[in-house]
Amino acid sequence: AELPPTQARAILRVMEAEMATLGDTLATKAELNGGLLALRADLNAGLASVRADLSSLRAEMLGIEGKLSRWVLTCILGQTAVLAGLGYFLLEQSRR
DSSP, rough: OOOOOHHHHHHHHHHHHHHHHHHHHSOOHHHHHHHHHHHHHHHHHHHHHHHHHHHHHHHHHHHHHHHHHHHHHHHHHHHHHHHHHHHHHHHHHOOO
C-alpha cells in the first residue's frame, strides 16, 4: 500500500487495540463446551420434570376415564328405560 509511514502506524495501532479488546470477548472452546454441558444438564432436568408431569397426567386421565365410563353407562341405561317406557305407552295406546 502506498501509505505514509505515520498513517500506516496509526492504522496498525488501531487494529492492535481492537484485537486486544476482542481477545477478552471471544470464548474459548473449553468455555463453549462447558456452556453446552450446562445447557444439556438443564434440558435433561426440564425433560425429567415434563416426564413426571406427564406421568401424573396419565394417572389422572385414567381416573377420569373410569368416571366417564360409569356416567355413559348410566345415561345409556336411563335412555333405554325411557325408550322402553315410551314403547310400552305407545303399544298400550294402539291396543285401545
